[in-house]
Amino acid sequence: MSSDHSSPTDDAHDGPSDDTHNAFITDASVEGDGEGPLAGKTVAIKDNISTDGVRTTCGSAMLADYVPPYNATVVDRVLEAGGTLNGKTNMDEFGMGGTTETSAFGPVENPVDTDHVPGGSSGGSAAAVAAGEADLALGTDTGGSVRNPAAFCGVVGIKPTYGLVSRYGIVAYANSLEQVGPLATTVEDAALLLDVISGPDDRDATTNDGGADSDYAAAAHGDVDGLTVGIITDLIEGADDDVVETFEASLDELEAQGAEITEVSLDSLEHAVQAYYVIAMSEASSNLARFDGVRYGPEGDHEGNWNDAFAAVREEGFGPEVKRRILLGTYALSAGYHDKYYKKAQDARAWVKQDFDEAFEDVDVLASPTMPVTPPTLGESLDDPLQLYLMDANTVPVNLANLPAISVPAGEVDGLPVGLQLIGPKFGEETIIRAASAAEQ
Incomplete structure (x- = not known):
């Protein structure tokens, strides 16, 4: 096993020498165990997934030198299946962002068009796969962070049902969502x-x-004859016209292969983005309290006032987006505002889940564009956090309802990828994989 350890800079990283898109933070080579289903395949691991002896930074200066003493369960399973870990991928700091531009290790370029973002927060993982720098990759999806970069980089990304995959060894952002x-x-x-x-x-x-x-791989047989696909009309209205046209063309292909296409409306989705960010930021505020210079983070000066030392470590270690989300989450949980914000957000979450459950009484799969826009240019989104949050409108409802979803390439607009999102009922991964494989063909 080999790995490099150094502090972040704005324009440098310790990824492979051929990493032309800044997709990796740390170069590493960890061989898998003998023959298995992943034998001969390289697997890139998002840098918020713990790797024994290989630093895990979460894209943050706060953890620039942190080296876990154990593997996440998913890493153990990859190695046991014969896969070779070939590096830790760049990401938005602590998963907070949708463009992989908030990383302390610099932004990632989209291999399809290097002037554009790869999506996020698992942008490094998607870029590594799209550029051929890894055969496979793992990301984490809190509100679309696997599907977003999959769509923007023209690859396939799956967000499993909550509880299907172990979260042990994941540096938590929002426990109930990711x-x-x-x-x-x-x-x-x-x-x-x-x-x-x-x-x-x-x-x-x-x-x-x-x-x-x-047997998820066996489900990718492309037979959708008799499958009912519901178009979520609420997630079409805010999307760019060219994106909608590409999305509809992919559904025409499914219909030509025997799928039945219908329309579905879910009234609760109007409030999904607001509910998601209140819940996610509240959980982040709690989870990131441990980064105080004592338990985790750069060692602070604890000779004087504890509050001053705590504030100094967090000022140094966290970037602007992480600070913003911690502040908003702390506010939402504070005395006098808990019921006004957090409780209402949880009520909205229950409504979203109920709407999805009712929709699946009539359809097998729900569909929407993965992202309502094509990949923005680098630097375009950072000055307008609200627009960045609204970009998640099509993906966050799935996490609120703890459902599975897949993004599969649907086509291109002006040379930039567009993704088709297919959503299934709880533990309906085989059904969405079946539909996605037909769309892929």
């Missing part, structure tokens, strides 16, 4: 990686055997 998910160039390869990483884990009480006896 899941580890695979990225690959084909639906079958993404499904194969999902087969490897899914399943119960004694070290994570949120996991269960909901996917028992599933």
Whole structure:
């Protein structure tokens, strides 16, 4: 095993020498165990997933020198399946962002067009796969952070049902929302990686055997005859016209292969983005309290006032977007505002879940564009956080409802990729993989 350890700079990283898109933060080579379904394949790991002896920075100066003493469960499963870990991928700091521009290690370029962002927060993982720098990759999806970069980089990304994949060893952003998910160039390869990483884990009480006896790779057979696909009209209205046209063309292809296309409306989605950010930021405020210069983070000066030392460490270690989300989350949880914001957000979350459950009584799969826009140019989004948050409108409802979803390439607009998002009922991964493989063909 080899790895490099150094502090971040704005324009340097310690990834592979051929990493032309800044997709990697740390170069590493960890060989898998013998022959298995991933034998001969390289797997890039997002840098908020713990790797024994290989630093795990979360894209933050706060953890620039942190080296975990253990592997996340998903990493152990990749190695046991014969995969070779070939590096830790760049990401938005602590997963907070949708363009991989908030990383302390510099932004990632989109391999499709280097003037554009790769999406985020798992942008490094998607870029590594799209550029051929890794056969497969793992990301984490809190509000679209696997599907967003998959769509923007023209690859496949799966967000599993909450509880299907262990979160043990993941540096938490928002515990009730995030899941580890695979990225690959084909639906079958993404499904194969999902087969490897899914399943119960004694070290994570949120996991269960909901996917028992599933064979996700075998589900990528492309037969959608008789499948009912519901277009979520609420997620079409705010999308760019060219994106909608490309999305509709991909559905025409599914219809030509025997799928039935219908329209569905979910009234609750009007409030999904607001509810998501209140919940996610509140959980982030709690999770990131441990980065205080004592438990984690650069060692502070604790000779004087504790509050001053605590503030100094966080001022130095966190970037602007992380600070913004901690402040907003702390405010939402504070006395006098908990019921006004956090409780209402949880009520909205329950409404979103109910709407999805009712929709799946009539359809097998729900569909929307993965992202309502094509990849923005680098630097375009950083000055307008609100627009960045609204870009997640099509992906965050899935996380609120703890459902599975996949993004598969649907086509291009002006040379930039557009993704088709297919959403399934709880533990309906085989169904969405089946539909996505047909769309891929």
